[in-house]
Amino acid sequence: MNILSEIKKAEKRIRPYILKTPLIPSNFLSKLNKGKVYLKMESEQYTGSFKVRGAMNKILSLSEQEKKKGIVTASTGNHALGVARALSITGIKGTIFLPENAETSKIEALRGYNATLEFYGKDFLATELHAKQVAKEKGASWISPYNDPQIIGGQGTIGIEIVQQLDKIDYVLATVGGGGLISGVATYLKSVSPETKIIGCLPINFPKMYLSVKAGKIVSPSNLKETLSDGSAGGIEEGSITFPICQQLIDDFILVSEKEIKEAIKLIVDKHHKIIEGAAAVSVASFIKNKEKFKGANVVIIICGGNIATSKLKALL
Numbered sequence: 001m002n003i004l005s006e007i008k009k010a011e012k013r014i015r016p017y018i019l020k021t022p023l024i025p026s027n028f029l030s031k032l033n034k035g036k037v038y039l040k041m042e043s044e045q046y047t048g049s050f051k052v053r054g055a056m057n058k059i060l061s062l063s064e065q066e067k068k069k070g071i072v073t074a075s076t077g078n079h080a081l082g083v084a085r086a087l088s089i090t091g092i093k094g095t096i097f098l099p100e101n102a103e104t105s106k107i108e109a110l111r112g113y114n115a116t117l118e119f120y121g122k123d124f125l126a127t128e129l130h131a132k133q134v135a136k137e138k139g140a141s142w143i144s145p146y147n148d149p150q151i152i153g154g155q156g157t158i159g160i161e162i163v164q165q166l167d168k169i170d171y172v173l174a175t176v177g178g179g180g181l182i183s184g185v186a187t188y189l190k191s192v193s194p195e196t197k198i199i200g201c202l203p204i205n206f207p208k209m210y211l212s213v214k215a216g217k218i219v220s221p222s223n224l225k226e227t228l229s230d231g232s233a234g235g236i237e238e239g240s241i242t243f244p245i246c247q248q249l250i251d252d253f254i255l256v257s258e259k260e261i262k263e264a265i266k267l268i269v270d271k272h273h274k275i276i277e278g279a280a281a282v283s284v285a286s287f288i289k290n291k292e293k294f295k296g297a298n299v300v301i302i303i304c305g306g307n308i309a310t311s312k313l314k315a316l317l
Helices: 003-017 027-033 051-060 064-069 078-090 104-110 124-138 149-165 180-192 208-215 242-249 258-272 278-289 310-316
Strands: 023-025 036-041 071-074 094-098 116-119 141-143 171-175 197-203 252-256 298-303
Touching (some): 003 051, 003 149, 023 149, 027 036, 027 278, 027 298, 036 149, 051 078, 051 141, 051 149, 071 124, 078 104, 124 141, 171 180, 180 197, 180 242, 197 208, 197 278, 208 242, 208 252, 252 278, 258 278, 278 298
Parallel strands (some): 036 298, 071 094, 071 141, 171 197, 197 252
16 A cells, blocks of 8 residues: 555546645744744635545546445545535445534535435444445445545645645644544655654544554543534544554644634634634644744644534634
């Protein structure tokens, strides 16, 4: 399995179907570290999230026989939107499983695409395991939200864009859930700019990848709590290919509180007039919390998505 090779293939395969998202300088954040801070605006991507990249890459890479049998996936929202869009573009049939407590705004957005929606369980891991079983029974292709070389390859195209947009990259901050985003970006960046440091950002309430890397194995702690970063609050399955990549390529981790996530969402609204979701705010909050660490550096913060419920945004503003 060569993830770097998959990222390069993905770049050619999905380029007609994705946007090259802007890398915008943040004067406010740059003042905090007396350096240069840039926001990679994946919130401006189709469907409002980076997830369209991996989903499009995976579905386009299926064989004709696999396409005929259809696909099954599970998601808390953004991966589902990416898959739904890919299904609508390709005309392939598919079923998307969501937890029963999925955000209403994301469900409504999904209904605008050509995909069958099914609901199962309140814990995402239960939803995912059920969906995988259904895929097996139907003989359909299972589209993992993160544990798949083509998914990681698609997300890695963000790294290609960042290198095209910025000459010197000292640090890249990205929020970590299952690890698909950071695995792809880190794999590409370390291949062309080995001195670039990759920082994994997580909510204190749900730091599953951090705890797993720390333990040296994938762990499922019982004390995980709800978080505004719902987009990163999924499980990590045993044997996930993202885990060893995160072990090897993430240089450091930063954990942030719910209060810090809320403040970061408000800050981006105030200073940039952009709406971002909780998962994106985790990486912004991580930078602010550790601004001294990044003193004088060129820093890229990946704004992974902008899909936050209006009611949630109104409440925290």
